[in-house]
Amino acid sequence: MPNVVPSPSAIALSNRPPKLALESWIWNFHRRLGDRVTEPAIACQLTDSEFRARRDGLLAAVRDIVVTATWQREGLALEVPPSRNALGLLLELIAAERTCCPFLQFRLETGPADAPTRLTITGPPGSRTFLETLRLAPPSEGAGRSQEIQ
Numbered sequence: 667m668p669n670v671v672p673s674p675s676a677i678a679l680s681n682r683p684p685k686l687a688l689e690s691w692i693w694n695f696h697r698r699l700g701d702r703v704t705e706p707a708i709a710c711q712l713t714d715s716e717f718r719a720r721r722d723g724l725l726a727a728v729r730d731i732v733v734t735a736t737w738q739r740e741g742l743a744l745e746v747p748p749s750r751n752a753l754g755l756l757l758e759l760i761a762a763e764r765t766c767c768p769f770l771q772f773r774l775e776t777g778p779a780d781a782p783t784r785l786t787i788t789g790p791p792g793s794r795t796f797l798e799t800l801r802l803a804p805p806s807e808g809a810g811r812s813q814e815i816q
Contacts, residue, residue, distance in 0.1 A: 707769070708769050708789065708793060710766050710767050711765075711768075712766045720762065721800065724758060724759060724762060725801060727755055728744070728746075728759050729802050731755060732744050732803060733745050733746060737803070738786070738794070739794070740788055740789055740794050741786060741788030741797065742803060743784060743785070743786045744784065744785045745783070746782060747782060747783075748778075748779060748780050748781055753776070753783055756774060756783060756785050757774075759785070760772045760774065767796075769789045769793065770787055770788070771787070771788050772785065772786070773786040773788075
């Protein structure tokens with residue numbers, strides 16, 4: 667029987683329903699090889715100069731507002747103050763990073779207006795090592811380590 671690559675919608679629907687057209691596009695990075703589906707490579711799609719500009723611009727701005735950073739097994743949770751500016755920076759970060767790093771997943775949690783906002787960034791095995799290169803928090807020394815940022 668020949669290997670048939672299913673349509674992008676079949677891949678997305680077979681694993682989870684996409685929420686947005688962009689997610690459907692990102693999900694297509696998965697390659698079907700026989701019966702095995704491989705994850706997209708853990709690599710940023712920006713050029714070196716684009717990555718440095720992002721790290722020194724948007725990522726530095728986010729790092730400056732982080733109050734608490736907690737490293738997880740394959741991710742990082744950031745808490746920022748309850749302000750429109752902080753929420754706007756996190757949304758800008760999500761919008762920028764999901765286009766160049768399709769292997770990352772983002773979960774944004776907000777509460778009452780006076781509660782901190784939490785952004786959790788996770789991915790497949792190896793993601794924590796990649797996240798450390800973004801310099802959003804001090805380097806990890808183990809999963810679950812919480813650090814107050816001064």
